[in-house]
Amino acid sequence: MDKARQRLEHLWRRGRDFLGTELAIMGGAMSWISERNLVAAISNGGGFGVLACGSMSPALLAEEIHATQERTRKPFGVNLITLHPDLDALIDVCGEMQVGHIVLAGGLPPSSAIKRAKDTGAKVICFAPAPVAAKKLLRSGADALVIEGTEAGGHIGPVATSVLAQEILPIIDEVPVFVAGGIGRGEAVVSYLEMGASGCQLGTRFVCATECVAHPKFKQAFIRAAARDAIPSVQVDPQFPVIPVRALGNNATKKFVLFQMEVVQRVRSGEIDQKEAQLRIEHFWAGALKRAVIDGDVENGSVMAGQSVGLVTREQATAEILGELVDQAVAALAAREGPVSTMVKC
Numbered sequence: 001m002d003k004a005r006q007r008l009e010h011l012w013r014r015g016r017d018f019l020g021t022e023l024a025i026m027g028g029a030m031s032w033i034s035e036r037n038l039v040a041a042i043s044n045g046g047g048f049g050v051l052a053c054g055s056m057s058p059a060l061l062a063e064e065i066h067a068t069q070e071r072t073r074k075p076f077g078v079n080l081i082t083l084h085p086d087l088d089a090l091i092d093v094c095g096e097m098q099v100g101h102i103v104l105a106g107g108l109p110p111s112s113a114i115k116r117a118k119d120t121g122a123k124v125i126c127f128a129p130a131p132v133a134a135k136k137l138l139r140s141g142a143d144a145l146v147i148e149g150t151e152a153g154g155h156i157g158p159v160a161t162s163v164l165a166q167e168i169l170p171i172i173d174e175v176p177v178f179v180a181g182g183i184g185r186g187e188a189v190v191s192y193l194e195m196g197a198s199g200c201q202l203g204t205r206f207v208c209a210t211e212c213v214a215h216p217k218f219k220q221a222f223i224r225a226a227a228r229d230a231i232p233s234v235q236v237d238p239q240f241p242v243i244p245v246r247a248l249g250n251n252a253t254k255k256f257v258l259f260q261m262e263v264v265q266r267v268r269s270g271e272i273d274q275k276e277a278q279l280r281i282e283h284f285w286a287g288a289l290k291r292a293v294i295d296g297d298v299e300n301g302s303v304m305a306g307q308s309v310g311l312v313t314r315e316q317a318t319a320e321i322l323g324e325l326v327d328q329a330v331a332a333l334a335a336r337e338g339p340v341s342t343m344v345k346c
């Protein structure tokens with residue numbers, strides 16, 4: 001086991017050095033969920049917590065960063081959505097509060113945003129949805145990349161994590177690359193490390209952490225769900241594009257299909273124009289994640305979840321989740337040394 005543990009240290013050393021952590025495991029930012037408590041718990045547990053800024057104002061973000069700094073002295077990052085109208089001010093807040101790592105999410109960030117974030121002294125992490133984008137982000141100055149496959153919870157791209165990993169890990173050596181999407185156990189972490197990743201990012205697996213403030217009904221929905229229940233949002237007409245989001249199927253996901261059909265019908269009958277229709281479709285989900293996470297309305301809100309929800313079976317302390325991931329990773333590496341490879345049950 002000691003040899004296996006050493007091997008793990010070797011495999012994720014670059015990721016640990018980059019994040020400044022004991023484990024190269026990032027807790028992916030989740031709006032409404034990745035707030036002070038969960039983020040501090042992940043960082044205190046040796047991982048790397050990431051605050052989700054979501055639609056927060058610069059003042060609110062400053063408050064949240066401060067509250068997190070009060071709960072942990074360990075490194076953590078801040079995730080900013082590139083489309084936020086106050087992006088520059090949010091970056092400046094991170095700079096003033098000496099945030100060490102800024103994650104720019106929600107579409108390819110412009111070079112100017114990457115530069116502004118780097119000028120604060122922070123390391124900048126960006127999402128690369130394809131090899132070409134990965135190369136472009138490196139030219140723009142990204143210090144690390146996250147590649148997130150379609151198995152993930154929340155807003156998703158079309159390509160599986162396993163394929164993105166094969167496309168991107170062999171061609172990017174300049175910066176650390178973290179793999180996300182569908183990872184729920186340590187064996188999977190090891191596999192991506194062996195393929196050249198510097199670490200992994202998990203979101204879904206941390207939702208049922210005891211320290212997570214999500215409503216008990218939100219957590220219960222995760223515990224009950226199977227992998228196949230986490231489905232991408234349905235688009236009924238290619239003329240009215242829908243940004244795909246993976247969430248547990250419920251009343252809201254069913255209503256969304258009917259709503260789109262109704263809106264498309266109204267355009268066809270000349271009642272509303274295409275622009276108005278697109279706006280109505282986009283607004284359907286406004287406030288829906290908060291409704292589920294905070295209010296506990298898991299039927300009419302958006303229960304964003306990745307396919308690894310099938311591996312979430314109970315509420316557990318964050319430290320226990322991280323400990324399990326490490327134990328599974330070490331056991332997987334130990335098994336590689338022996339004749340038989342088995343998965344540890346925990």
Ligand SMILES: Cc1cc2nc3c(=O)[nH]c(=O)nc-3n(C[C@H](O)[C@H](O)[C@H](O)COP(=O)(O)O)c2cc1C
Nearest residue numbers: 028029030031105152153154181182203204304306
């Ligand atoms: C409920 C939920 C909310 C999320 N919100 C965000 C977000 O605000 N910003 C972001 O960059 N990613 C968001 N994500 C994606 C996570 O940061 C993470 O990359 C993803 O969950 C990893 O895949 P996994 O769910 O398979 O572990 C969200 C995911 C979930 C499940």
